[in-house]
Amino acid sequence: MKRNITKAIFPAAGLGTRFLPATKASPKEMMPIIDKPLIQYAVEEAMACGIEEFVVITGKYKRAIEDHFDSAYELEEKLRNSGKKKLLEEINKMSHVNFAYIRQRVALGLGHAILCAKPFVKDEPFAVILSDDVIDPECFLLQEMIRVYDELKCPVIALEEVPKSEVSRYGIIDGVLDGDVYRIKDLVEKPKPEVAPSNLAIIGRYILTPDIFDILEKQKPGAGGEIQLTDALRALLNRRVIYGYLIRGNRFDAGDKLGYLKATVDFALRNKELAGDFREYMVQRLKQ
Ligand code: G1P
Numbered sequence: 001m002k003r004n005i006t007k008a009i010f011p012a013a014g015l016g017t018r019f020l021p022a023t024k025a026s027p028k029e030m031m032p033i034i035d036k037p038l039i040q041y042a043v044e045e046a047m048a049c050g051i052e053e054f055v056v057i058t059g060k061y062k063r064a065i066e067d068h069f070d071s072a073y074e075l076e077e078k079l080r081n082s083g084k085k086k087l088l089e090e091i092n093k094m095s096h097v098n099f100a101y102i103r104q105r106v107a108l109g110l111g112h113a114i115l116c117a118k119p120f121v122k123d124e125p126f127a128v129i130l131s132d133d134v135i136d137p138e139c140f141l142l143q144e145m146i147r148v149y150d151e152l153k154c155p156v157i158a159l160e161e162v163p164k165s166e167v168s169r170y171g172i173i174d175g176v177l178d179g180d181v182y183r184i185k186d187l188v189e190k191p192k193p194e195v196a197p198s199n200l201a202i203i204g205r206y207i208l209t210p211d212i213f214d215i216l217e218k219q220k221p222g223a224g225g226e227i228q229l230t231d232a233l234r235a236l237l238n239r240r241v242i243y244g245y246l247i248r249g250n251r252f253d254a255g256d257k258l259g260y261l262k263a264t265v266d267f268a269l270r271n272k273e274l275a276g277d278f279r280e281y282m283v284q285r286l287k288q
Contacts, residue, residue, distance in 0.1 A: 009128045012058055211239065
């Protein structure tokens with residue numbers, strides 16, 4: 001049976017201002033947690049859910065992403081000759097994967113980035129993955145969202161409860177719990193805490209249907225002067241039901257300095273080679 005969701009879009013054209021100067025000339029998606037760039041975690045998460053086609057929306061100074069997923073003959077040859085089999089396997093892990101790159105010429109916002117993928121997605125449902133939201137692989141968030149889509153055939157967006165003081169950093173929904181999902185009643189991009197309809201924030205995983213493109217084509221700039229995906233989803237609510245799926249596990253906002261540090265510590269504590277020594281160091285360090 002043909003699977004429903006086989007394509008994923010990875011918007012990666014943002015300016016990464018929260019990490020300047022590190023992101024002045026290199027993409028924030030290439031910042032590593034331990035030894036793997038953020039975008040590779042995101043691609044591996046999609047692969048684990050059966051996604052077969054990967055579309056990266058890139059922009060200026062993002063060439064490193066294409067190089068990262070390309071072959072590296074010289075390096076491979078060196079690793080082969082020096083018997084570094086494990087490293088060779090690691091860098092070749094994705095050599096069979098096909099990537100398409102679409103360049104977003106001007107950073108007009110997340111909604112516009114998604115619209116750039118329209119010619120590739122055509123008329124299929126698809127996943128959107130924001131690689132600076134790092135998801136604990138053990139909570140199978142995307143897999144669960146695909147399951148919900150397969151059952152309900154409606155767009156599904158990932159949600160997390162956040163402190164009221166942080167709502168202005170996210171898209172926030174109003175919704176009612178319906179079984180294990182929220183039926184969304186409204187969405188607002190980056191509201192002030194006083195007017196936020198809830199503390200249920202949209203996090204960077206979406207299963208979308210192609211009817212979002214018609215709306216994005218007409219979408220006017222919203223918060224921050226950008227074409228917002230949240231605003232387009234709000235307009236889509238007039239046409240169809242949208243569900244929200246609450247994450248059961250940890251998410252790290254690796255686009256933020258503290259979130260990035262937390263992700264690094266968390267992954268280090270679960271890394272077979274590092275966990276023991278790292279834990280010991282942390283315990284010692286925190287006693288000082
Ligand atoms: C984007 C979305 C926002 C969502 C967030 C999740 O915002 O516009 O609705 O809550 O991703 O990470 P950004 O972080 O790009 O400002």
